[in-house]
Amino acid sequence: MTGRAVLRGLLGASLALAGLTGLAGLTIGRPGPVGAAASPPVSVAPPVSVAPLVGVAADNATGGYWLAASNGAVFAFDAPFYGSMGGTPLNRPVVGIAATPGGGGYWLVAADGGIFAFGDARFSGSMGASQLDQPVVGMVADPATGGYWEVAADGGIFAFDAPFHGSMGGTRLNQPVVGMAATPDGGGYWLVAADGGIFAFGDAVFRGSMGGTPLVAPVTAMATDPATGGYRLVAADGGLFSFDAPFAGSAAGQPLARAMVAVVPASGGGYLLVDGDGSVRAYGDAVDQGAVTVPPLAGLVVALDPGHDGGNGNAPQIIDQLENSGGFLEACDTAGTETADGYTEHAFNFDVATRAAALLRAAGATVVLTRTTDTGVGPCVDQRAAIANDAHAAAAISIHADGGPPTGRGFTIDTPAPVVSSISDNTAIVGPSGQLGVDVRDAFAAVTGEPVSDYAGVDGIDQRSDLGGLNLSTVPKVLIECANMQNPVDAALTEDPAWRQLAAQGITAGITDFLTAELRPA
Template sequence: MPYDHRKSLTPALALLGCALGCLALVGCGGAADDAAGVPGATSSSPAPRASAAPSDPSGSADATGTTGSTGSGDDAPGRLPLAGRTVVVDPGHNPGNFRHSREINQKVDIGTARKECDTTGTSTNAGYTEAAFTLDVSHRLRDLLKGLGAKVVLTHDADRPFGPCIDERARTGNAARADAVVSVHADGSATGNRGFHVILPARVDSGGADTAKIVGPSRALGEDIATHFARATHTSPSNYIGSGTGLDVRDDLGGLNLSTVPKVFVECGNMRDPKDAALLTDAAWRQKAAQGLADGIRTYLKG
């Protein structure tokens, strides 16, 4: 979840949450910046546009859930549908952030302001951390996209003690000249607030941030993801953000402000709501979430 709207966990609860999250998954990892709590500014966005292609049921999944589809009929014979495309997947937060409060509290320039390098993220009431969730979904998404032929770059893979900072995450997508960047998160809002939402970049031209060229493409990417995420997971758009569209526009997130390539944040659900938490902690549902993200990215990139 975007950080500035979420409350960091107390050190004791944070350490317990990370430990339990790491027991639940083989790897923990994530970054912070942007997705959190109830964002302070929302916008009324049009309903997600109808997708050109449904969730692809034709590809067979192996034991890891990797789709083996060779794509739709408009692809050249033997050519995977996303061959030649680059997608950057950004797992939100990092489990090591709990142990590096000084470092992640250092502020960086996001164009419109200065903001903390990263945050700890949130967790379920039982202690399953957002960092563990985002890394797991990101791994599943990476495998699905690779199965479609895409080159996939992770901003981190729990291979560093903390971070990366939000500006570095943006630079990773920019340097890769990514065709799409998706930052995976889960929200930390109040009980009763349910559903997913996709955060889109607002028009920003301030300091080192200029989103003019990515606002339109990012919206198209977000709309396709919202449509396919709902279809794959059988969950509804947020009942507390986005006026039922599943879309939210923000100008306070460094990961979006500093991006020069199409990018969105996806809040897959609310970890603090028991019903949403039951989904987020279920491995089968996480696979559906990854499939919805992959289907949305594929539809966007195929035009």
């Protein structure tokens, strides 16, 4: 263990090094996700990755590298492009990339153990068709055989044309295994857990660990240093812990949009750090050959639920049916309100949701809508909750306008109170939903200028236990009453397309604030 390095990582100090670059827009290299022919280095805007980055592999032949994203896309920098899974639907996300020793190819590995081989990388089998107890979290190539190992979160090792040296499968771990590294001759390997614990097998020598030492942020990856036979661990916040390997700096203390996901050695003691946001940081003799841009909400699902529907008013036989809303019976849906001029709430809700969906998609999110027209009936409130739950939305919002007292105005955010029923339990999402509510309230007020309600809630927030859409949610969710359609001032706003765009921008900004804060490490 290099004590100095450990201290730096722990204290969060950062070192400004000549080799540290990685600023977007200044990359030099040959981004090659489409496999274009090599061209002279030119100054180019970084390619956009629609999914977060998950790994990096060095091209030992050229000194370049490949970056891999969770959707299987591969970005080549001063390295040949051999193919990718970008554009191909995957059962489970890609979680890592490994290169062949000669740099003539690479493998991608997915969380279900699936292996995708490109170039001279040989397919030697995979766990893709097997039921795994825990997801696969990474892989490494065996430099001796041309085979590889997969490692799962429970410490299980799956060897393909590579010797099995042992595993932690079946042993209870304090923290999940997050990565592995092989010794230069392939005679052994180390596993690393999120708490920095190291498990050594075969001819891999235990040279120290962070196990038992409180960390600012969890360890996310490791790599061996071929020059010394030591290894380095990288933490989500960019902290780096070196063990019998040179320490040349870290990103600890720097603001990261997403967690650090990989470390890869250079030939002379340097290394690259790569985060999920696409940034590449070079230390020592490592060279930053280019990075990618990951949109802020890439990889995240947002559910938008425009309240009511255009056909509800003529379908009482459907929408009046009672459903279980989490311990009590409630109508499937209602027709909603409208302004004195006859502008309907369902039209307002649908228009604001459509505008917000466009904004969220532009920020990289996958958007799920509970209805895609304004002429149907329903769906019922419980179905609306199920749509967001089934999509594993990172955030969900029901968009409404209120039919409050004509003398009152302003907007309200309804947040879930804890409700446990025979069919539901929303206690786990009460906390994050409260945060989502605060973020949406603040952003909506700032963007639209709309005051918080003077007749409902406190400071624009109303925690409720009587709304099925919130009781039945298993994902962070709020409901916004954007304005009071019975109030003449608010009614005029809702009828103005420009204000509806502001409302969509405010909702989008609040959701973005909530989600990006969740992505930020430490």
